[in-house]
Amino acid sequence: MPSTSSVSTDSLFHHRAYVAFWFARISSSFGMQMLSVAVGWQIYAITGRALDLGLIGLVQFFPSVLLALPAGHMADQFVRRRIVLFGQIVEWIAIALLAGMTLLHAINEIGVLVLLFIISTAKAIESPSMQSILPALVPANLLPRAVAVNGSAMQAAMIMGPALGGFLYIAGPGVVYIVSAVLYLLSITMMSRVRYEQAPPKREPATLKTLFAGVHFIRERKDVLGVISLDLFAVLLGGATALLPIFAKDILHTGPWGLGLLRAAPAVGALLMSFWLARHSMQRHVGTIMFASVAGFGVATLVFALSTVLWLSLIALFVLGAFDMVSMVIRGSLVQLDTPDAMRGRVSAVNGIFINTSNQLGEFESGLLAAWLGAVGATVVGGVGTLVVVGLWMAMFPTLRRRQRLQMGTGKA
Template identity: 80%
Template structure:
């Protein structure tokens, strides 16, 4: 069957008013968070000058994301998801306001910043599975992959200008960055309050070990879902070097906050352009091979970035890294959502959040630790080679994922036990 025309499918997204509110809310919150990330990283490094402390920023976000993920998934399946997202964003807004206040008063120090980042991590632990579970209810299943690409483009579009503007505003001090970030979070909260989302939670169940771990058992019984989210976990855990960007910017590329902002924006540019393409073109066939190829490309781009000594080549490598990561993100997100019934999406998204946050936050800690021991360049080289090794291993361990043709699996593929492929 030939692919559906791109333009009508894209237009159909715009006809769903709830999706439009969701899309703009993603832009505002992603814009604010990326500006926040640039300011926190640079401020911490200015205060301490230690690479390990950059890793601690990831660690304090990783701890709540793992400890609270399963309860957050249970909550997302038992309560109205829009309200959960709103409560999470309000808590993040409060933490950002405190960050702005202590920075403008010149009272910020490492411990207070990390405590507030930890608070934001707690809020995001509950926000993530609820928000991920909302999207399939906002658009028809037939255009869900395009909707996920469009949703991803919202975040990436904000990330292009967010880090660069955050770096420029940092010249006026971190407090200025936090104020602007808070205004953007406030806009996201207001947009979410106007979003019409019809979600009738099922009969509430008590939080037992069985209900909390239902998402784990669900994923364990579906090898393609297990394979795709674990591939992302180990690849980004090893290959992610974003926590080291302040070191590369200052000590290797010899640039300032503006250069750090450009480096942070480069992956977003690549991801945005790729997401726009994916919004207008369906991944109709060979999604498994494409997934593995994109993760391998991510690893190769990481290696190029590690050996680069010029700003422009580093930006090109990060641009490619972002584009490859967007392909894998859309495939992973659409595959997981399409293979999961609605009453399980919160808990499955929570388990997925553990994998994603482990790869991001713990990956930042791992990168900071390796950089402290071996140097930033050697740590990034190890990560890039490790990503390529993971791709080879996962292709052997998950043959059905390697051969998978379409995002929406056949019924017999959904019921296939994981033991057949491990």
Template identity: 75%
Template sequence: MPSPTTEAVSLLRHRAFLQFWFAKNASSFGFQMMSVAVGWQIYELTHRAFDLGLIGLAQFVPSVLLALPAGHIADQFDRRRIVTVCQAVEWIAIALLAGFSLAGHLTETGILALVFVVSVAKAFEFPALQSMLPALVPAHVLPRAMAANASAGQAAMIAGPALGGLLYVAGAATVYGVSALLYLVALALMSRLAYDHLPPRREPATLKTLFAGVHFIRRRPAVFGVISLDLFAVLLGGATALLPIFAKDILHTGPWGLGILRAAPAVGALLMSVWLARHSLERRVGPIMFGSVAGFGVATLVFALSTTLWLSVVALFALGAFDMVSMVIRGALVQLETPDDMRGRVSAVNAIFVNTSNQLGEFESGLLAAAVGAVNATLVGGIGTLVVVGLWIWWFPCLRRRQGLVSDPEPVEGASGTI
């Protein structure tokens, strides 16, 4: 068996993946910086919390409504070209934010309109970008490639807003300008990426082709089990939405403590993704996946019962680390179980589940906390996650017995392992 060092070097030898990784890293940092500037600038203009909610709405609506058409397009056209066109549109929109901010002519309506344009482009970019990765590395390297890819996203989520906030001292135009420059780097790298993808014969966009991803997922027990496990675990595990309540009323700390609590899951996820990028998950991936989701639930329970800041931070750190393990396994299983000509549509359906479950999970946590209190709501979420794990172990024996990430023989629709 190769050593961790050898495995890490083997990932670095895949030049196309490295180019893809740097491109995605640049665009992720640029987007996070832009998001900070947009929120701050709109609040400076309006001083209304409601308007901050409009930013989320402008991002959420396109990601859900356009997901299925975007998945169909990702499977019918050259994915690299789709990504480059979308990133070019995003770059233009961010450059306009920079230009209008510098000229002093940017209004709230203008900001929201350009954010909406970026969100539409991102809706079409996401399934194409997700579907490219399996073609850039061999199947046995894919989990580590996905972990390295996730580490870039986590690093951007941690450092991007901080860098954007620091640069905002020089003005919103500066933040948008640096963000546009990062997007230009990503666009240059992506446009020159060596990516071999031969789209199938084009089909007209009908209800059958648009919903082909849904039908495919339902017929594959492993894919259906993995995606539905993610959906319900995220719906129930919305403890992070209640962090302000825990910080102020339970842990009796200030904004600095809330900042540490918010950072803890991301730091745990980042460190775990770095470790996974250097080590292969080659055996017992099904039990490890269920164990990590169960660990997520246990960490949620510890956080709910904690009355000290250090224990709460440790619980959230573990929560983020466990979530990263399950996320890498789930993502690799979905990609490897899906034929290349279906990856765009399956990724689009997965994106709908992820986006809606995150939003609904936060809503569910807030609603339940209003009824029974933050601690009890979080306890319900942790216990519910453990119940879901137990049910999915029972309902999806194909996942319970899963040893490797590369496809095991498994039944299809109507066979054991479906619900």
């Protein structure tokens, strides 16, 4: 298991650029989580149509997939901090327009969806650059902890952001948008203060070869391919959270309060585990730990599937979230450390496509299986499938299984 390092977590916060980056990430994440709650409520209040709620997901999904490769190319061709600032400024303008038009009662469902599409497009352009900045802010030996601390910020935003947005919505969606805009302004301010060393980008024209360079790189690096594909199939098969309303109502016989606890449990487990990982470094057997964590995710999914009592289901989801955080930190650190800086934008873009696709298709796969086999049967299949994938990947990627350390040049047995 991970061992305690002699370096304290405070070492991360001795790097001023990282501190500014961390505050920028948590501010924008809180703002986006609050925004997502307000947009859903407002759209449904305007139209009363469930279809429009589906359109919210659609206008966010298409930019994230279609613009990922061009955005990754941009991240490796230009100064990444400027790309992030450009994206966040566009997002801030769109959120400010949402607030102003809502307060002036000049908004309709088309206006909300168009502005949300603009926000999602800017987010898609920003994302590969944002992910690629982190390794430049801290030494390589502190990167896993930085990933864990960032993960704790994201989980905190996922837990508290929607709750805060829902509370502020009592005063109206315009108030939520104003607070979200203020948080984005804080993020822009902090990101403008991030300073780091980046080699002068080698400008190349955007061709199919340069756009797909990240795909080619991943195919050539077996450890990176194994990590990214393991994440794809594990998330694709283990999407039990999409079926939580069915479990809450029909199996656990609880109400909305119980559903809220079920939705929060994985995030709480991930948050607490991220705190632990931020204080402990993984010095040996990182490949084995990663595979064991994904297997633990599958076992927790099976326990949840077969549970008929709320307390056991909550424990299973809590453990599921904790295991997922361990594997996420290892996967994220390994991909960044095994990728040269000149390629990080394009590799991050491909990784983002895998993550977004697996999340979306995982929910679809769970719903489709649930229609055929029932919620319990579908979740059991997902848990067993995750364990099968772990076994296959351990056989197909032996160097990844034997991986000892995360750092480049010292990672393989």
